[in-house]
Amino acid sequence: MSKNNLTRRGVLKSGAGIGAGVALPTIFTASSAGAFTNEPTGNTVTLGFNVPQSGPYADEGADELRAYELAVEHLNGGGDGGMLNTFSSKVLDGTGILGKKVEYVTGDTQTKSDAARASAQSMIQKDGAIMITGGSSSGVAVAVQGLCQEAGVIFMAGLTHSNDTTGKDKKANGFRHFFNAYMSAAALAPVLKNLYGDDRKAYHLTADYTWGWTQQESIAAATEAMGWETVNNVLTPLAQTDFSSYIAPVLDSGADVLVLNHYGGNMVNSLTNAVQFGLRNKQVNGKNFEIVVPLFSRLMARGAGENIKGIVGSTNWHWSLQDEGSKAFVKSFGTKYGFPPSQAAHTCYVQTLLYADAVTRAKSFNPCDVVAALEGFEFDGMGNGPTLYRAEDHQCFKDVLVVKGKENPTSEFDLLEVVEVTPAAQVTYPADHPMFAGGNLGTCNPGA
Amino acid sequence: MDAILLQIFNGLDKGSAYALIALGLTLIFGTLGVVNFAHGALFMIGAFCSVTLQRLLTLSHETLDPTKLDFLGNPSKIKTPYIVEWFGADAGNTIIDWSVPLAILFAIPIMLAIGYVMERGLIKHFYKRPHADQILVTFGLAIVLQELVKHYYGANPIQTPAPDALSGVMQILPGVVYPAWRVVYFCFSLAIIGGVFAFLQFTTFGMVVRAGMADRETVGLLGIDIDRRFTLMFGIAASVAGLAGVMYGPINAPNYHMGMDFLVLSFVVVVVGGMGSLPGAVLAGFLLGILESFASMREIITLIPGINQIIIYLVAIVILLVRPRGLMGRKGVME
Numbered sequence: 146m147s148k149n150n151l152t153r154r155g156v157l158k159s160g161a162g163i164g165a166g167v168a169l170p171t172i173f174t175a176s177s178a179g180a181f182t183n184e185p186t187g188n189t190v191t192l193g194f195n196v197p198q199s200g201p202y203a204d205e206g207a208d209e210l211r212a213y214e215l216a217v218e219h220l221n222g223g224g225d226g227g228m229l230n231t232f233s234s235k236v237l238d239g240t241g242i243l244g245k246k247v248e249y250v251t252g253d254t255q256t257k258s259d260a261a262r263a264s265a266q267s268m269i270q271k272d273g274a275i276m277i278t279g280g281s282s283s284g285v286a287v288a289v290q291g292l293c294q295e296a297g298v299i300f301m302a303g304l305t306h307s308n309d310t311t312g313k314d315k316k317a318n319g320f321r322h323f324f325n326a327y328m329s330a331a332a333l334a335p336v337l338k339n340l341y342g343d344d345r346k347a348y349h350l351t352a353d354y355t356w357g358w359t360q361q362e363s364i365a366a367a368t369e370a371m372g373w374e375t376v377n378n379v380l381t382p383l384a385q386t387d388f389s390s391y392i393a394p395v396l397d398s399g400a401d402v403l404v405l406n407h408y409g410g411n412m413v414n415s416l417t418n419a420v421q422f423g424l425r426n427k428q429v430n431g432k433n434f435e436i437v438v439p440l441f442s443r444l445m446a447r448g449a450g451e452n453i454k455g456i457v458g459s460t461n462w463h464w465s466l467q468d469e470g471s472k473a474f475v476k477s478f479g480t481k482y483g484f485p486p487s488q489a490a491h492t493c494y495v496q497t498l499l500y501a502d503a504v505t506r507a508k509s510f511n512p513c514d515v516v517a518a519l520e521g522f523e524f525d526g527m528g529n530g531p532t533l534y535r536a537e538d539h540q541c542f543k544d545v546l547v548v549k550g551k552e553n554p555t556s557e558f559d560l561l562e563v564v565e566v567t568p569a570a571q572v573t574y575p576a577d578h579p580m581f582a583g584g585n586l587g588t589c590n591p592g593a
Numbered sequence: 594m595d596a597i598l599l600q601i602f603n604g605l606d607k608g609s610a611y612a613l614i615a616l617g618l619t620l621i622f623g624t625l626g627v628v629n630f631a632h633g634a635l636f637m638i639g640a641f642c643s644v645t646l647q648r649l650l651t652l653s654h655e656t657l658d659p660t661k662l663d664f665l666g667n668p669s670k671i672k673t674p675y676i677v678e679w680f681g682a683d684a685g686n687t688i689i690d691w692s693v694p695l696a697i698l699f700a701i702p703i704m705l706a707i708g709y710v711m712e713r714g715l716i717k718h719f720y721k722r723p724h725a726d727q728i729l730v731t732f733g734l735a736i737v738l739q740e741l742v743k744h745y746y747g748a749n750p751i752q753t754p755a756p757d758a759l760s761g762v763m764q765i766l767p768g769v770v771y772p773a774w775r776v777v778y779f780c781f782s783l784a785i786i787g788g789v790f791a792f793l794q795f796t797t798f799g800m801v802v803r804a805g806m807a808d809r810e811t812v813g814l815l816g817i818d819i820d821r822r823f824t825l826m827f828g829i830a831a832s833v834a835g836l837a838g839v840m841y842g843p844i845n846a847p848n849y850h851m852g853m854d855f856l857v858l859s860f861v862v863v864v865v866g867g868m869g870s871l872p873g874a875v876l877a878g879f880l881l882g883i884l885e886s887f888a889s890m891r892e893i894i895t896l897i898p899g900i901n902q903i904i905i906y907l908v909a910i911v912i913l914l915v916r917p918r919g920l921m922g923r924k925g926v927m928e
């Protein structure tokens with residue numbers, strides 16, 4: 146025999162309880178629908194700095210890390226504020242990002258795509274990094290950018306110069322402040338014509354990987370458009386150290402310009418070998434033989450020593466620039482570390498501030514809100530003049546520097562002189578340019 | 594024709610480095626029976642001996658020049674090398690200019706000491722272990738050494754230029770010019786190779802070592818302390834690699850990874866030449882250097898794309914298939 150204690154009050158209580166119980170998952174579901182990967186819940190936010198701490202670009206990686214530490218210091222209100230004082234957007238106030246103190250973790254890319262992906266993944270999954278940034282190689286940038294897209298975090302690329310990063314491999318969650326091979330070519334071509342004339346025969350030595358290929362294609366197209374002839378392009382293995390057997394054929398090729406599409410140790414060695422073979426003192430076709438290194442870096446220039454003198458190339462930024470942003474950054478960096486920053490340090494510092502600024506303007510860490518805030522964003526005061534983060538491919542468009550190895554350096558840092566500042570308009574290309582074709586930006590992924 | 598001549602010179606030049614490293618490797622394998630994967634690191638350390646001497650010679654006295662400002666707007670530091678202050682500008686700058694050749698004298702005792710410490714401190718404990726263990730421990734040592742160098746000198750290449758008098762090009766045949774320092778390097782390597790062979794061939798010490806290489810036990814039974822001689826041979830092999838590194842600096846700027854770049858190629862050279870055969874190592878070094886140079890020619894790459902990247906390994910495969918003991922290897926040794 147059962148006893149039924151059912152009362153009106155009991156039914157109401159039970160109903161309320163069941164109703165709340167049924168609603169509860171819906172509340173969580175609604176919450177998770179708005180959530181995203183590594184949403185910061187405490188009073189701190191973690192950024193992931195993925196730089197080469199070992200391998201051939203470790204010095205460049207160390208400089209990137211210095212810049213990131215400086216950026217974090219400035220975001221948290223420390224130091225002299227650096228470029229926060231010159232940045233055209235004024236929403237960053239030195240109280241972290243959206244009131245959360247900025248913390249960071251670091252990873253070692255080793256300049257290897259698989260290692261870079263592994264360290265980025267670890268920072269996202271184990272350390273809760275909400276944004277990944279850094280790197281000194283296009284292969285690494287493309288690999289980590291793809292990972293960040295899948296994971297639902299923002300990737301602010303470090304030093305990557307291949308057209309592919311914001312071309313066929315572009316991703317909605319990825320952004321590049323650094324310039325690219327097409328821009329180098331567009332900036333260099335008129336200067337080369339001015340210096341060496343429009344009747345030249347160029348011989349290219351090209352590093353056999355994505356960056357080398359796109360740079361060679363860009364430089365050859367730009368120089369051929371002004372009348373130069375490309376007599377040959379030889380792909381050299383990335384692991385090559387002695388380039389003598391590649392340089393020797395240049396001597397009787399009829400070429401009067403050697404274009405070295407090399408970076409890092411490759412560039413130092415190939416340039417050194419070319420100078421050893423007397424190319425710089427050679428006369429061909431009644432003209433002085435010339436060497437061009439389309440992508441320069443001060444750190445690499447130091448490695449090349451005397452050989453760099455008089456060699457023309459391009460760079461994203463140089464510490465000797467006299468705009469207020471550059472001066473503020475050089476002062477902050479130089480005071481803290483005792484030497485001027487490299488272009489890699491500059492782009493990494495700027496990328497960190499741009500991310501923090503975008504979050505603050507969007508009032509959200511949600512990657513899709515950040516993407517929306519960065520797309521089409523125009524800014525100034527960061528060392529490159531007025532700059533646009535183009536929405537269609539997430540590439541920054543800004544002035545490009547054409548530089549030359551200095552003949553009479555006044556210090557160990559004074560290795561390059563700026564020959565020309567090429568205006569952004571001259572290096573801007575349509576988003577559907579054939580050299581950048583084949584990719585799809587897709588849509589932003591907030592993850593979770 | 595000039596192009597072919599240049600590639601032959603390039604090949605001899607590359608082969609010089611391969612031969613010097615392979616010679617040391619073979620000496621160690623032939624005497625101690627150890628497969629030394631740290632040998633590339635010894636080449637790199639030799640190059641950094643040159644960097645170190647260059648830095649010692651350019652240690653400077655700093656003064657502030659208020660008329661010139663540095664990048665932060667502070668008075669610039671003017672550096673005057675002590676050696677210039679002590680010996681005057683002409684003599685001081687000449688000594689600095691010749692730092693690479695001087696580094697030969699600097700490197701020999703250092704490399705002998707490193708070789709001695711390496712053999713007595715680590716490698717002797719692995720004589721009776723399998724080759725796989727020897728490879729693992731010496732490879733680990735190579736990584737430790739290169740990371741140490743990177744820690745102190747950084748990852749970027751550091752220039753150690755040739756003396757001005759030897760840094761240009763020289764005419765080696767009518768109408769054919771070639772970098773002077775590369776000619777010096779080739780001649781230097783011939784002298785070292787000749788010196789090592791003469792040492793082994795014409796001295797009592799060398800004869801004992803050769804006897805030990807052929808039959809260690811019998812030499813030991815005769816009351817000769819062959820281990821001590823082999824330890825010295827390890828030091829000599831380390832010095833040969835080190836000197837190859839010192840002189841290679843002006844060709845390609847030293848960096849912490851340069852040993853690894855040469856290591857694999859040098860092992861291929863040793864295998865092609867024949868494990869334990871000194872003449873084989875030298876012959877294979879020059880042969881593979883020349884082949885590599887020709888494979889990098891435009892005409893060859895156009896005909897067979899990518900051949901420049903695999904030629905050495907291709908030759909090694911063919912040699913090992915046709916003649917497993919290598920070009921001049923003894924029958925039964927690593928066959």
